[in-house]
Amino acid sequence: MSGAYYWRRLGYALITLFVIMTLNFIIFRIMPGDPVSLVLSPEFTPEVRQMLREMYGLDQPLWTQYLLYMKNTLAFDFGRSFVTRQPVLRELLARLPNTLMLLGTAFVLNVVVGVVLGIKMATRQGSRLETGVTGVSLFLNAMPSFFVGLLLLLTFGYYWPIFPIRGTMSVPPPTEFWPIIFDRIHHMILPVTAVSLSGYGSWYLYTRNNVIGALGQDYVLTARAKGLTQREVLYRHAFRSVLPPIVTLVFLSLPGLITGAVITESIFSLYGVGRYLVDATLQQDYPVVQGCFFVIALAVLACNLLADLVYGLVDPRIRLR
Amino acid sequence: MRRLVTFVMVALLALFVSGAALAQEVEWEARGPYVDEIILPIILDQEAQIIALQRGDIHVLPGLAQPSHIERLEADPNVDITVSPGYHMFYLGINMRTPPLSDVVVRRALAHVINRDEIILSLFQGYMLPLAEFVPQSSPFHNPDTDVPEYDPELAKQILDEAGYVMGPDGVRIDPNTGERMRTMTILTPTMEVAPTSAQLGVMIAEAAQAIGLPIVAEPLDFNVIVDRITREVDGGRNFDMYALAWSLSRFPTHLYTLFHSNFDVDGGDNTPGLRDPEYDAVAERVWTPRTYEDAFEAAFEAQEILSWLQPYVPLYSRPYMDAFRSDIVTGYVPHLGFGAASDVYRSIWTPLNIRRVDQERGGTIRWVLEEEPGNLNVLIGTSAYDARIFGLVYGPGLITSEPVNNDDFPWEAERWEVDTWITPEGNEGTKVTYYLREGITWHDGVPFTAHDVKFTMDYLKEQQVPKYKETWDNYSHAEVHDDYTITVYFDNVSYWHAYNVAGFLAKHIWEDVEKYDEFEPWNEPHPTVPGLTKMIGTGPFVFKEYVPGEYVRVERYEDFWAGLDR
Numbered sequence: 001m002s003g004a005y006y007w008r009r010l011g012y013a014l015i016t017l018f019v020i021m022t023l024n025f026i027i028f029r030i031m032p033g034d035p036v037s038l039v040l041s042p043e044f045t046p047e048v049r050q051m052l053r054e055m056y057g058l059d060q061p062l063w064t065q066y067l068l069y070m071k072n073t074l075a076f077d078f079g080r081s082f083v084t085r086q087p088v089l090r091e092l093l094a095r096l097p098n099t100l101m102l103l104g105t106a107f108v109l110n111v112v113v114g115v116v117l118g119i120k121m122a123t124r125q126g127s128r129l130e131t132g133v134t135g136v137s138l139f140l141n142a143m144p145s146f147f148v149g150l151l152l153l154l155t156f157g158y159y160w161p162i163f164p165i166r167g168t169m170s171v172p173p174p175t176e177f178w179p180i181i182f183d184r185i186h187h188m189i190l191p192v193t194a195v196s197l198s199g200y201g202s203w204y205l206y207t208r209n210n211v212i213g214a215l216g217q218d219y220v221l222t223a224r225a226k227g228l229t230q231r232e233v234l235y236r237h238a239f240r241s242v243l244p245p246i247v248t249l250v251f252l253s254l255p256g257l258i259t260g261a262v263i264t265e266s267i268f269s270l271y272g273v274g275r276y277l278v279d280a281t282l283q284q285d286y287p288v289v290q291g292c293f294f295v296i297a298l299a300v301l302a303c304n305l306l307a308d309l310v311y312g313l314v315d316p317r318i319r320l321r
Numbered sequence: 322m323r324r325l326v327t328f329v330m331v332a333l334l335a336l337f338v339s340g341a342a343l344a345q346e347v348e349w350e351a352r353g354p355y356v357d358e359i360i361l362p363i364i365l366d367q368e369a370q371i372i373a374l375q376r377g378d379i380h381v382l383p384g385l386a387q388p389s390h391i392e393r394l395e396a397d398p399n400v401d402i403t404v405s406p407g408y409h410m411f412y413l414g415i416n417m418r419t420p421p422l423s424d425v426v427v428r429r430a431l432a433h434v435i436n437r438d439e440i441i442l443s444l445f446q447g448y449m450l451p452l453a454e455f456v457p458q459s460s461p462f463h464n465p466d467t468d469v470p471e472y473d474p475e476l477a478k479q480i481l482d483e484a485g486y487v488m489g490p491d492g493v494r495i496d497p498n499t500g501e502r503m504r505t506m507t508i509l510t511p512t513m514e515v516a517p518t519s520a521q522l523g524v525m526i527a528e529a530a531q532a533i534g535l536p537i538v539a540e541p542l543d544f545n546v547i548v549d550r551i552t553r554e555v556d557g558g559r560n561f562d563m564y565a566l567a568w569s570l571s572r573f574p575t576h577l578y579t580l581f582h583s584n585f586d587v588d589g590g591d592n593t594p595g596l597r598d599p600e601y602d603a604v605a606e607r608v609w610t611p612r613t614y615e616d617a618f619e620a621a622f623e624a625q626e627i628l629s630w631l632q633p634y635v636p637l638y639s640r641p642y643m644d645a646f647r648s649d650i651v652t653g654y655v656p657h658l659g660f661g662a663a664s665d666v667y668r669s670i671w672t673p674l675n676i677r678r679v680d681q682e683r684g685g686t687i688r689w690v691l692e693e694e695p696g697n698l699n700v701l702i703g704t705s706a707y708d709a710r711i712f713g714l715v716y717g718p719g720l721i722t723s724e725p726v727n728n729d730d731f732p733w734e735a736e737r738w739e740v741d742t743w744i745t746p747e748g749n750e751g752t753k754v755t756y757y758l759r760e761g762i763t764w765h766d767g768v769p770f771t772a773h774d775v776k777f778t779m780d781y782l783k784e785q786q787v788p789k790y791k792e793t794w795d796n797y798s799h800a801e802v803h804d805d806y807t808i809t810v811y812f813d814n815v816s817y818w819h820a821y822n823v824a825g826f827l828a829k830h831i832w833e834d835v836e837k838y839d840e841f842e843p844w845n846e847p848h849p850t851v852p853g854l855t856k857m858i859g860t861g862p863f864v865f866k867e868y869v870p871g872e873y874v875r876v877e878r879y880e881d882f883w884a885g886l887d888r
Contacts, residue, residue, distance in 0.1 A: 055788065
């Protein structure tokens, strides 16, 4: 792939970013109400509402608001949340580690378990084991994550209370290094399990189906005819051919790691991005939603570009073009 | 039979509620605290909160709302639930600007078909108090003798018939003003997913209205859309017929002014029904600016009489505060009329002062859940109930508070106060309040709390035009410090409520250097002279120690608290 190709892709990405930023500004302003009118209190008189609108800059003409928003957002200055009056970027960065810890761990588990299980079961197509694994995976994949979360909460939080049910640390937290690490792990087991149980199934099914398809191809037959071992046929030929779409999928899934898992975060009281974003959307907290969606858009665009790059690395046919 | 069961259930709850809150045997002391520390772990999910209480991870769980949760905890021998009537009103709001709802006959007929007892029994399993008046029962300003439309569908039909709204051939009444079938009217409610009981309640009212020929349907909508439609003016009116929502009210009946005076029938104003009644306006103004408590009382009663007749709202029920405690671990909690035992620490300091562990008379730790993340612990910014819980512990209730049994005034940082009038430079009459502060009150860093702090707070709020405290500084003129413990505060107009609006929660020696109050984060900045403290210092019973976002807030007993056990 030529350098011109990448520059072109970069150009498209920038145009996309501009469109996303503009839509991001418009969508929340055409929604009914505004952040001030949503506060219902008998003490909240029209004068107080007007004072808050002025404080938030909502009394400015839309065009002025838009230009200010574009200028500040590109400088990663997302302003202060209307609700908490704290800098959005700081709040976002404070919440990101928990979300990454939850979704990053669950993502790695999902990919590893799903892909490995998918490859293994593809070679045992039709067996009782494969039928069982596929059935369970489909079942878990179809279960809503809140249901899995609540089930885990009740089972391991109440009936057999061996895990903490909230947060990422004990209250008060331990003070030494290893106890801190173990405490964190202990707290993350239930939420990570909740996300993983309802998430690995799609990876499993995708890999299994693709490997089964690959195993029926002529080049696999040729490899077998050459006398290669089952392991070599599976990993060097069949799996190799399904690797590029899996890699693409991995990269396209990466931005999801920062959008958060709102339900799991709520059930296990995790200070994460998902809940932050949903609350901000419901409260029409413009600076927060604009900041968060900008960061997510950047991540999506960056990961798409990265997927293009890596695709070439794992697929020689593309590299040679 | 069903009505009888309903009546018995509701009567029992009413008895339970009044028994819990009004009983003279409620034990409380105006001194404390007994415990060394309160940790407030943040637990967002309601199911997790219940489990945490049952596991003993937390000892105090305020604000139970779901009947299934209440029943589960009631069945737990280690859990005690306190019940206190709250300053809460769930109501059906009616747009009086357009026919046929502009006709009081139609509004009253509608009110007559609403069976509050059945709603409470079927949707809340009896855990609500029926409310037909415009001030909740918990308030001394509640007028129980107004002409409220009782549940009586036959009477509803009769008054509609007599007013000419005769039944049409298709079961829908004819509007006598147009001679045509009444138009279909809608009740806006939150959606089933967001507030299932409110959505169901809308359906129940609509069905009851249809049964007497009023073509009313329920329309569940997104909350933001409802708020937009009921508060925004469209072509001089508002784009709704009815809606079902709730208000959290305050100790004083000032909502009778802000919710129904014609001044607030403006774009963004809270007079959503569009009530414009000169007679009512005059009474409401007396509620807003009474000269004395007695004036306020009289005006509030009159206002309720007018509202009960006009029915701009149909009040439906009031939610009592139900707070759960691990009774095998803690004791000494105090149900406060109107504020609950643990729900509103900002207005009720009695439980934090009196709560103690069962296993030790003094000392130890209490775990009191925070159901949401605090938004901002700057007292000039934070508005959520969860911010307020921390503020209540750290700042205390201020100059005047109320005792828990009858909600009578209780001197706190002010030993006494005198309300009088003065003539403003413009020649108008205004209120002046002289406070005699207690000696020996100190901020958490040991600096004495004086009249200078009160004057500074009032001046600062006014100079900075802090929106959250607009009611406090709006009519504030100036203050005169007579000595360290005596101050007179002057207001530009006359209102008895001004005495309760004066505040002194800003430590002058900390806040006088703060130029941009909305960017100040006192809980994140170390105290300039005292190690281990932040700039978030108050005069309340607990010292703020730390807030770990997403995890917990921790406060410790203030050793030199002026009402401490050793003082």
